[in-house]
Amino acid sequence: xxxxxxxxxxxxxxxxxxxxxxxxxxxxxxxxxxxxxxxxxxxxxxxxxxxxxxxxxxxxxxxxxxxxxxxxxxxxxxxxxxxxxxxxxxxxxxxxxxxxxxxxxxxxxxxxxxxxxxxxxxxxxxxxxxxxxxxxxxxxxxxxxxxxxxxxxxxxxxxxxxxxxxxxxxxxxxxxxxxxxxxxxxxxxxxxxxxxxxxxxxxxxxxxxxxxxxxxxxxxxxxxxxxxxxxxxxxxxxxxxxxxxxxxxxxxxxxxxxxxxxxxxxxxxxxxxxxxxxxxxxxxxxxxxxxxxxxxxxxxxxxxxxxxxxxxxxxxxxxxxxxxxxxxx
Amino acid sequence: xxxxxxxxxxxxxxxxxxxxxxxxxxxxxxxxxxxxxxxxxxxxxxxxxxxxxxxxxxxxxxxxxxxxxxxxxxxxxxxxxxxxxxxxxxxxxxxxxxxxxxxxxxxxxxxxxxxxxxxxxxxxxxxxxxxxxxxxxxxxxxxxxxxxxxxxxxxxxxxxxxxxxxxxxxxxxxxxxxxxxxxxxxxxxxxxxxxxxxxxxxxxxxxxxxxxxxxxxxxxxxxxxxxxxxxxxxxxxxxxxxxxxxxxxxxxxxxxxxxxxxxxxxxxxxxxxxxxxxxxxxxxxxxxxxxxxxxxxxxxxxxxxxxxxxxxxxxxxxxxxxxxxxxxx
DNA sequence: TTTTTATAAGAAAACGTTTTCCAGAAAACG
DNA sequence: CGTTTTCTGGAAAACGTTTTCTTATAAAAA
Numbered sequence: 001x002x003x004x005x006x007x008x009x010x011x012x013x014x015x016x017x018x019x020x021x022x023x024x025x026x027x028x029x030x031x032x033x034x035x036x037x038x039x040x041x042x043x044x045x046x047x048x049x050x051x052x053x054x055x056x057x058x059x060x061x062x063x064x065x066x067x068x069x070x071x072x073x074x075x076x077x078x079x080x081x082x083x084x085x086x087x088x089x090x091x092x093x094x095x096x097x098x099x100x101x102x103x104x105x106x107x108x109x110x111x112x113x114x115x116x117x118x119x120x121x122x123x124x125x126x127x128x129x130x131x132x133x134x135x136x137x138x139x140x141x142x143x144x145x146x147x148x149x150x151x152x153x154x155x156x157x158x159x160x161x162x163x164x165x166x167x168x169x170x171x172x173x174x175x176x177x178x179x180x181x182x183x184x185x186x187x188x189x190x191x192x193x194x195x196x197x198x199x200x201x202x203x204x205x206x207x208x209x210x211x212x213x214x215x216x217x218x219x220x221x222x223x224x225x226x227x228x229x230x231x232x233x234x235x236x237x238x239x240x241x242x243x244x245x246x247x248x249x250x251x252x253x254x255x256x257x258x259x260x261x262x263x264x265x266x267x268x269x270x271x272x273x274x275x276x277x278x279x280x281x282x283x284x285x286x287x288x289x290x291x292x293x294x295x296x297x298x299x300x301x302x303x304x305x306x307x308x309x310x311x312x313x314x315x316x317x318x319x320x321x322x323x324x325x326x327x328x329x
Numbered sequence: 330x331x332x333x334x335x336x337x338x339x340x341x342x343x344x345x346x347x348x349x350x351x352x353x354x355x356x357x358x359x360x361x362x363x364x365x366x367x368x369x370x371x372x373x374x375x376x377x378x379x380x381x382x383x384x385x386x387x388x389x390x391x392x393x394x395x396x397x398x399x400x401x402x403x404x405x406x407x408x409x410x411x412x413x414x415x416x417x418x419x420x421x422x423x424x425x426x427x428x429x430x431x432x433x434x435x436x437x438x439x440x441x442x443x444x445x446x447x448x449x450x451x452x453x454x455x456x457x458x459x460x461x462x463x464x465x466x467x468x469x470x471x472x473x474x475x476x477x478x479x480x481x482x483x484x485x486x487x488x489x490x491x492x493x494x495x496x497x498x499x500x501x502x503x504x505x506x507x508x509x510x511x512x513x514x515x516x517x518x519x520x521x522x523x524x525x526x527x528x529x530x531x532x533x534x535x536x537x538x539x540x541x542x543x544x545x546x547x548x549x550x551x552x553x554x555x556x557x558x559x560x561x562x563x564x565x566x567x568x569x570x571x572x573x574x575x576x577x578x579x580x581x582x583x584x585x586x587x588x589x590x591x592x593x594x595x596x597x598x599x600x601x602x603x604x605x606x607x608x609x610x611x612x613x614x615x616x617x618x619x620x621x622x623x624x625x626x627x628x629x630x631x632x633x634x635x636x637x638x639x640x641x642x643x644x645x646x647x648x649x650x651x652x653x654x655x656x657x658x
Numbered sequence: 659t660t661t662t663t664a665t666a667a668g669a670a671a672a673c674g675t676t677t678t679c680c681a682g683a684a685a686a687c688g
Numbered sequence: 689c690g691t692t693t694t695c696t697g698g699a700a701a702a703c704g705t706t707t708t709c710t711t712a713t714a715a716a717a718a
Contacts, residue, residue, distance in 0.1 A: 001704090003703090003704055003705085004704065004705065005704075005705095013667075013668085014667065014668040014669075015668085015669090015704090015705085015706095016667075016668060016669075016670090016706080016707080016708095017666090017667060017668070019705065019706060019707085020666095020667085020706095020707095022705095023706080027664095027665060027666055027667085028666070028667080029665090029666065029667090032666080032667080044440075046444050046447050046448050047448060047704090047705080048383075048448075048450075048703090048704055048705065049448055049449065049450060049705095050379055050382045050383045050388060050450050050703090050704080050705085051383050051673090051703070051704030051705040051706090052704075052705050052706075053379045053673095053705085054377075054379045054380050054383050054672095054673050054674065054675085054703090054704080054705070054706090055672075055673055055704075055705040055706040055707080056673085056705075056706055056707085057673070057706090059379060068413075068417075071409070071413055074406050074409070074410065074602075074603045075406060075603055075604055075607065077403050077404065077406070077409075079409065080400070080403070080406075080408065080409040080412075081403065083409075083412065083428065084397075084400055084430065087428055087429070087430055088397075088430060091429070091430070096427070096449065097427070098425070098426070098427050098428075099412065099416055099427075099428050100416070100420070101413065101416055101417060101420070111373075115375050118375050119375050119376060119377075119378055120378065120425065121377075121378060121379050252607070273403075274403045274404055275404055275604070275607060278404065278581070278604060278607040330674090332673090332674055332675085333674065333675065334674075334675095342697075342698085343697065343698040343699075344674090344675085344676095344698085344699090345676080345677075345678095345697075345698060345699075345700090346696085346697055346698070348675065348676060348677080349676095349677095349696095349697085351675095351676095352676080356695065356696060356697080357696070357697080358695085358696065358697090361696080361697075376674090376675080377673090377674055377675065378675095379673090379674080379675085380673070380674030380675040380676090380703090381674075381675050381676075382675085382703095383673090383674080383675070383676090383702095383703050383704065383705085384674075384675040384676040384677080384702075384703055385675075385676055385677085385703085386676090386703070
């Protein structure tokens, strides 16, 4: 392996000089830079990140943390969108990001988790859907041993940023549009996770609209699960005018239940996943650009790691009406 | 940061002794081991992988390589299954795996790619769906600079293993079962990528059956794309008795086309993805356990990196009939 | 001209491990 | 009882960088 030492010899300069060129130090003449770059090209030198990390005590390594339970539902395309967005941005910025799935995050212990990240040399985290129950992970984030960006969870501090859409507003808006011009009064609202931040926010949006329009809303927790939503729909839909769901996956569950019950009720979704197109229905929903969100999260993490301090980032959402053709063409 | 040096001091032994304990060297007495372990526990010592990698010249880092173009279709759940399988196995084995997406693999240059992996300290690769056109990546694999495991591509050597189902047999079997007891003679076969190994193998299976049953098979390349399959079905299905597809995604495309054309033709798929359930149809297909395949691939890579030599691994497939309920319950 | 300041480049220690080599003690052997 | 072998543990070099400190030179100020 050709090292910085070989480059130095070839260029006729000191090792430290080569290092300075590599790291864009100011005090090095253009002439020397030239020589060094020539030598690097001639020898095909590739800097050794390992040695660099050891010496500088900075690895620049980061992790994308996902809740493995979310993937029990193989059709959930959101995690993949997060992964694609994060990894591509990381590659673009020459960052080093590994993807980690945790199961039972809620029950994990702090020592273990810290040890895992530390031994991997991880310095920054992008955490997806941290829930209220994940106290250990929350502690880790607050321990100030790592820089973190939370997708869809609050927690801004010196070392932590937060990135999300305005869930309250989005739920309010999509439900309003969905109900526009109709006279639906009795609503079944299928909420997400009990301890999820986004679920709470969306529920607030729903309640706000209910107050405004004088709706009668029955709230049930569907855990973002298609199956749960299906059961709850079976149980409650008959006496309702319409069903509003905190996720598209639950909306699909609701629709399937309605087909099985052989009754019609309009359904409103949330997320704008393309799977929806395969159910062959039309539906109001909120489109989130998950790839973009993850990509922004990585960029924000880079900023934090360069010394910036945490901030709350709200990304825009869109109201759409998903159609069969969205996917096909 | 507490180092091996601190542990040595605390335990009253030499640094090298601690290292030996850490790496399970034989020549160290139980008594000493005990002392060292005690010191490690007391100090909460975490070995520094960076330093270890530098010193031993072994990073143990690996990469999962995916073709980004495949993910243009957000509903394709297969890449995610690969990722989950690979990452979880890596965590279990305490391996270090990063996920990398490449676009335009076919046009990449060798220097660049080698440099990328080398600077990241990557020593092993799991490569998904290497196609015949990806000559650079193929060269990289054969360069013997890395150990590799190829999912769904041939190429066994000292440094390379291959893992896949028996595609020829699977296509033969599923088509046979699909046609069993029917009198379909004129078949439209939608093949995958022109330069894809699996596509070729599946086509061989199809042709074998065609010879055996005296079928009249029209082969068209659908590129594993739903949209392409839809177009081809529109174009050719009317004069055929049945459609056999080299992937479920294409099968869905075909089904949608048939609905649009308002004609009925039975369709046979391949892959067994759960998305199929959302199309609300029944269909013969081949179920592959993609998570398991990726998980095995990582295990195999570990074996290669420990000095084992390459081998060809064939994993079993299942013939199934996907139903609506497969997904719902 | 002399002194001060600014600039460029080099020397060397440090980062936290691994690993080779060596020394000493204990065990085995004749 | 002397000699060889085996077993433990320690010393120190090495891995490829970064970074601090120092020195030499050139430019600026006195």
